[in-house]
Amino acid sequence: MKFEKSLLALALAGILTACGGGSSGGSEDPVDPPVEPPVEPPIGEVVEISVDLAKRPLDERLSCYKASGEEACNLRIYQVMVESFIDGDSNFDYNTGYGNSHHKGDIQGIINSLDYVQSLGMNAIWLTPVFQSNTSDARLNATGYFAGDYFSIDSNFGTKEQLQTLVDEAHARGLYVFLDGVFGHHSGNTEGSPEGRSLSTDGPAQGSGQEAVYPDDLDFYIEVATYWVKELKIDGWRLDQAYQVPVQYWDNIRTAVEDASATVTYTNADGEEVNPLGYMVGEIWRSANEIADQGYGPASSPALYSNFDFPTRYSMVQTFGVEESGNGDRPATNLDSGLLNLLAYPDHAQPNLMMGNHDLVRFGDLLERGDLASPSDDAYWARHKAAFAFMGAYSGPITLYYNEEIGAEVPGFADQVGNTVCADQGLCDDHVARSSARIEGVATLVGETPVELNAQEADLKDFVTDLMTVRAANPALYNGSRTHIYSDAYVYIDRKDAGDNNVLVVINTKDVEANITLAGTAIGSDGDLIELISGGTVAPAAGEYAVTLPAFGVAYYDIASPTAEGPQLGTGDDLTGEGPLADCSAPDAGEAGPLGVDMFIRGTYEGGNNFGATPDSHKFSYKGDSIYQVVISEEANTAFNFKFASSDWSSEFAVENSGAVTIGTEQTMAVAAGAGTESSIFLPESGDYVYSFRINGALDGGEMMVSLCE
Template identity: 60%
Template sequence: MHWRKSLLTLAMAGVLAACQGEGGGGDGGTQPPPPADGGVDAGVVDAGVDAGTGDGGVDAGMDAGAPYTASVTVAATRTDSRLACFKGNGEPECNLRLYQVMVEAFVDGDSTADYNTGYGTSHHKGDLQGIINSLDAIQSTGVNALWLTPIFTSVPVSGQDDWASRLDATGYFASDYFNVDPKFGTNAKLKELVERAHARGMYVFLDGVFGHFKVNASDYASPQGRTLSTTGQQGGTGRAAVYPDDLDFFKEVATHWVTEYKIDGWRVDQAAQVPVQYWDDLRTAVAGAAADVSYTNAAGQTVHPLGYMVAEIWSGPADIASHGFGTAASPALLSAFDFPMRYSLVQTLAVEESGTGNRAASNLQAGYQNQLAYPAHAMPNLMLTNHDLVRFGDLLQRGGLAEPQDGAWWARHKAAFSFMADYSGPITLYYGDEVGQELPGFAAKEDNATCAVRGVCDDHVSRTSAIVEGIPTTVGAPATVLTPAQADLKHYVASLMALRDAHPALANGSRTHIYSDDSVYVDRKDTGTDHVLYVLNAKATPAVITVAGTAIGSAGALVALLGGTDVALSDGQYVIALRPYEGRFFVIASPTADGPQTGPGGGLSGQGPLARCDAPTVDGAGPLGKELFIRGSYVGGDNFGATPASRRFAYKGDNIYQVVVNEPDVTAYTFKFASADWSTELAVLDAAPVVIASEQPMSRAAGPGKESSIAIPEAGNYVFSFRINATNDGGELMVSKCP
């Protein structure tokens, strides 16, 4: 894209996106925030669902040879139930299954309401009528909620070019927050959409952009006469909000659509742009508005709008906690998208946007460990894709892992969705992922001057025209007919969503991690009398896992769900066979009173010289000849940008470097050991998570996606140590709690 054309969006990225830079080498396990959503390069559970091929029997990319085997005698980890959706209290928010629609790119149902421009490769004609036409098809995926990208009016400014109009089409820079953009429809059409969705038992959430707006937004007063500020920093046609000056205006916005249209809440765009102390004001206002109105749901019951709010904070767990959730003493928002877990999921079953991935199944447990950074009221929300991310299918192709004609391509999709079904808390599907949508001919990241013109920059390439069964994508076009593979995947997704309804332990249950290694992953979920075992094979080779009944707390048969075969207990063990990329769910019909039997564990304090917390410092910089720091996504780490003295290594002799760090609370983050200029980057071999008190192999870790993760289970002082090898490109590291 030419610099002239990218100036608007680049300016807003700097001013508004609150980007926390990649630090020259690491990205903290996340990708940089999107450039202000503009687009610039920089219901029956039934038998017979085939999770193995998904395309009628094509098995390319999967190994049908000798199976991988593993034996599990004790549970790896007994997890606590500290987060809201792990407590089994039946919160409806925990079983939310959102379906995200990018309005301008979805379905054209009204030829008089079109943008005809935008980012991505869609027809750019999407509108509210197209969504109404698609409600039955959307609901058939098994979701129970709808999230629309912003629909408020963006008024052109004098002389704006097509790049500003493309930004308008996203809706993320609104002028008039109290009226629907006529290029999407009318206020009456939105009310119709909400009422029709509610009649089907679906919640409706709008996209709230409360941290920035279009430069002319101050010209459009609220119904109560409030106007937006004009002093916030400007970039292109956008301006940053000013708090607390704009607080009352946005409180009126947030409550107006609940009170007048009975929407059920908000997805909150770039939530870190609003100072965290004001989220309590906004959340409380929405809850109050929801309590004052009601509607009739599909069961004929009179209910209040849900009042749910979920934050987009595109960063590591520490930033999500500090900018979104707040603290236990001062709660801010109650839910935020779980970007760290999303990256763990795609790193394991595909590749992340940077191209690194195909990691061990144990990487999924590392994703869960990040949740230790969140306060107890948190309800993380897991997604596979959104409008700023590359679709899962395109990531498979980017990694050279599978193509749409391969059975493995569909099986990996099913594996990812099965993991989402096991997730405690709300989940979000991005339109088209349920049918394996991808952009033909796109795979490699494109950073040349024309990607925005062609609609294939990573931050908007997933904004494709919708594939909705039985619905024309544009007015006058024939109705869409799914291929057998697409229909099979959609059917499987719907079965998983029904499974979450039937088994509350999945959406709202405590999780005990039983076992994971390179290939397999095993969890137990519990709430009340509902006990479910989830087993996933994350690799291309068939797997047979032998599990002791005591390890999972079971004394009888495992009753298979989704039409699978039950597994009997024989000599105190279960033998579970898994096809490549297969996820299986079982009811633990005879749970033992003691539950899963955990192993002896090694504690948090290691042994040997790498565990010493009092080793004297030796003069000089040692064999590396430079200072290294723990650089990461911890609080105060500036998302890998900072090099604080409190995390600077000292040389201790014998090729050993150490620093003692005070961790004041339970937390989790990603990190590298890196120099200030990023000329040296080290982490656990293969970006594996840290096992506290264990010596682990270390290697060079240059570039994004090579960082390691750590979960700090209790407050205290921890020594971070590494021993560099003779060639200065690896060695061993350890993290150990000090006495």
């Protein structure tokens, strides 16, 4: 369910959406989202790029960056929303619900689709809640997110026996099965447990139900979480609104699930007796720092090991398309900025990246909302492929929402403006993606003809299948360290390493051809590069590799002959700049500056309250000559997103085109009003840094710099 809106890191005004239906209220964003100008391609629509040395050393801190072999890092999860998916049994229908689907989906429909899920190269499936609901709102019940009986299957979805069949059939195909656990709220009139426990009845109201009370309800939810592991041998849980459970109690629930998983076994696709995986992933739709605090817990006392990586998701859709605000088509450097948010997480973290889910707008609809492409355009399908390629090289579990693999969109949705009855039409942002599933070879409704894909849908599906197959065969992609080789407005390049598996990831994020010259020293290679998707080969010439990528082209190269030294870094950017914007000791002017308002660094740094705070420690002083400055002591190895903004958001600035900060370098500053227009910064070492900007005479831009103080 969705009951609040707030600021989200990377999106500034991204909606904090808990799961389920409904388009309920909440406070509006402080400013209207603007339309950000896209990156302009050069004349001739061809870019020439030369990479001499790697940009940044490898990152091997987080759990899935360590070539640990942990199966959770290799998860490729296919998410289905049960009521809007496939109608496999006409005895079980809701016939109503949020979204624009048939509302007839059931457990049998998922069983009918398991061969398809397996054929995609996925190895897990996540079902939205299937437990009995009993609120007075049938549409809400169809979402499953307000359970009334956690130990019974919703009679509109099927039977417990059918769910057992689903689990068994999935396991026989090598698919893990995850159920959706709502352990922070319920219908308010829930049934008791088999062991005689009951839920509290005095928790705060949440929509049509109420929040759970901890620690009073802890034992009840431990019983729920372990019951289905022991009873059906499920492999774990997706955890709705995980922030509703105080972080210290996730350790109790997680440990109980791990212990229960160790007590039962099933036969997998290889004929081996194995324990259920015991994987748990939290939904905390907030900034990286909040996810760290409310989901992962401290390194000394881990809570959850995995949470969805919403910050990187926003970075991804902002780059290859637009986010829900309509802002996007950002430079390739934005992908690196998104991944730098992972620095906020403790070492045990296994973030899970997705492109969309049942509460988000489908990527295809976002492309249309941003006027970037429609299904009749080649760029529509190419942008999908490029985004999937970025996901495919993500170290950690990934999740694919049903029908993203065929580029699904809702015709006409992007043209809906000011629609006040969107809930009745199934055209609200938070449930428009709950459209009727189209699964190749399977009838969407009982009695219908099995679905046939058109040529473009089939081509994208085949690409995703190839991508998942390559990912599964190369631990460097899902369990490897990351060295950032290069990124600019157009091209993104990483090297991934897991033991002797070394893969170079090259992605063109824009609608231009990119001719790239890579020095062997930059990527740590002195032999052939073998393309893992197409099978092509790039041989070195005079120590360099010539790679050409078409618009939105992608390549995964196996580095056949890695050098012992690995990627060679430059001497590093000079972190200390020059000129008045680098002056760390300029006296205050003793007068009000031309903006006429107090200005602050507002962002996702610790103490910044996810853009909400304006602490005095981050308040600019006016120095004269149109220059504003503040000196801040920063910690080492940190990254965050920010704007220079007033407390009332009447003035907002960032690097032009929302680019990333280059430390010690003067950069153009521009107005950055509204959602998704912030800049990112990565600080490689501790020290005092001066943040400066010079406002121009029109008060609509100027120059800015972040410089290390000597």
